[in-house]
Amino acid sequence: MSIKEVRRDFPVFRHYPSLAYLDSAATAQKPQSVIDAVKGFYERENANVHRAVYPLAEKSTALYESSRSEVARFIGAERDELIFTKGSTESLNIIANALATSGRYKTFVVPTFEHHSNFLPWQYHSLKNEIKFVALPIMGAELTMTEVEENLTGVEAPFVFSIGGLINATGYRTPFEDLTELVHSFGGLIVIDGAQLVPHEIFDFKKVNSDFLVFSGHKMLAETGIGCLVGRAELLDDLTPFVFGGGMVDRVSIETSSYAKERTSRLEGGTQNISGAVSLASACRYLNKIGMSAIHKHVSYLTETAREMLKQISNVTVYSPPDSHAILLFSHKNIHSHDLAEFLGRTQEVAIRSGHHCAQLQMEALGITSACRASFYFYNTVEDVERLIEGISKAERWFL
Numbered sequence: 001m002s003i004k005e006v007r008r009d010f011p012v013f014r015h016y017p018s019l020a021y022l023d024s025a026a027t028a029q030k031p032q033s034v035i036d037a038v039k040g041f042y043e044r045e046n047a048n049v050h051r052a053v054y055p056l057a058e059k060s061t062a063l064y065e066s067s068r069s070e071v072a073r074f075i076g077a078e079r080d081e082l083i084f085t086k087g088s089t090e091s092l093n094i095i096a097n098a099l100a101t102s103g104r105y106k107t108f109v110v111p112t113f114e115h116h117s118n119f120l121p122w123q124y125h126s127l128k129n130e131i132k133f134v135a136l137p138i139m140g141a142e143l144t145m146t147e148v149e150e151n152l153t154g155v156e157a158p159f160v161f162s163i164g165g166l167i168n169a170t171g172y173r174t175p176f177e178d179l180t181e182l183v184h185s186f187g188g189l190i191v192i193d194g195a196q197l198v199p200h201e202i203f204d205f206k207k208v209n210s211d212f213l214v215f216s217g218h219k220m221l222a223e224t225g226i227g228c229l230v231g232r233a234e235l236l237d238d239l240t241p242f243v244f245g246g247g248m249v250d251r252v253s254i255e256t257s258s259y260a261k262e263r264t265s266r267l268e269g270g271t272q273n274i275s276g277a278v279s280l281a282s283a284c285r286y287l288n289k290i291g292m293s294a295i296h297k298h299v300s301y302l303t304e305t306a307r308e309m310l311k312q313i314s315n316v317t318v319y320s321p322p323d324s325h326a327i328l329l330f331s332h333k334n335i336h337s338h339d340l341a342e343f344l345g346r347t348q349e350v351a352i353r354s355g356h357h358c359a360q361l362q363m364e365a366l367g368i369t370s371a372c373r374a375s376f377y378f379y380n381t382v383e384d385v386e387r388l389i390e391g392i393s394k395a396e397r398w399f400l
């Protein structure tokens with residue numbers, strides 16, 4: 001499929017033909033097939049799931065559950081290892097809350113370059129539950145296995161180590177496969193925040209052998225308000241639910257209650273985002289149609305092209321490490337990142353993000369408080385990259 005054909009699948013580019021959308025790390029644009037899947041659900045299948053026995057409700061339940069199976073297949077997990085949530089933030093909060101209150105874990109370890117969604121829940125729950133909190137210091141934007149090993153030596157086990165697969169501020173791909181082995185050898189559990197990773201490469205939950213994986217639908221073409229918490233079956237069976245209410249209960253009595261045996265029901269209290277699940281399954285189908293390897297290759301090419309071009313601008317500093325993927329963090333010596341992003345957006349139709357990127361400690365480690373972030377997906381073109389570079393030159397003429 002050519003890039004022209006791909007872009008035709010995304011209505012946003014019909015409505016804004018000259019938009020250079022370089023903010024997919026914040027949220028991805030949606031293809032027509034995903035929009036149609038949501039519309040089709042509301043037109044033909046809408047009823048609540050796991051409740052009523054009339055045919056429309058059975059159809060809705062079947063679609064919701066087949067969506068679960070499809071999404072689980074996409075990341076190499078079993079269908080009953082995947083819990084639908086609102087997104088990565090909610091998934092991480094559910095895990096941190098349950099592991100903290102289990103009384104089993106002595107230490108939570110989180111590197112300082114994490115997105116706040118993968119830092120704050122661990123910090124908060126460790127403080128609340130007298131669990132030791134280790135913020136693994138990151139100098140710059142990368143970590144080494146030796147550094148992690150040194151930090152884990154002496155950490156009281158059992159512990160939980162939570163790390164992003166692809167760091168949202170810089171695009172640094174962590175060695176999460178090797179870290180999984182290392183953490184297990186030290187007697188810890190590993191949680192992988194796949195919010196930025198899963199949209200960009202094939203993730204095989206069984207093969208990676210991590211204990212948990214979380215990700216968000218909206219960063220991989222689906223609706224907002226849908227995401228996943230994936231966990232090894234025995235660990236999910238042990239998680240205390242975060243949400244108590246309809247659909248997750250077995251027997252209720254005044255004294256005490258028992259909860260659904262099936263882990264997907266027990267951990268999905270209340271009415272779920274059914275159309276969101278349908279949209280996420282549709283997104284996985286679309287990504288498979290394009291091919292995750294082709295997506296990775298195209299995005300690598302765009303990232304490298306943009307990096308080389310940015311490096312040619314003498315007043316621009318690129319903070320992303322050399323092998324970062326899909327995301328480039330940079331700043332201009334003489335133009336504040338917010339001014340640059342606003343100029344690019346309003347006058348050039350180039351959409352990038354500016355600020356601390358929900359990663360204040362990562363900014364601190366880089367010696368800055370704010371920077372610009374351009375992020376790429378498979379619907380972007382080299383022309384989008386050239387527009388970014390030309391836009392920065394125009395901003396220099398405008399501001400300086």
Ligand SMILES: Cc1ncc(COP(=O)(O)O)c(C=O)c1O
Pocket residue numbers: 025026086087088089090115117118164166167168193195196216227
């Ligand atoms: C690495 C990472 N983790 C977690 C999140 C939070 O995701 P959500 O807002 O979809 O819950 C983000 C969002 O940008 C992210 O990039």
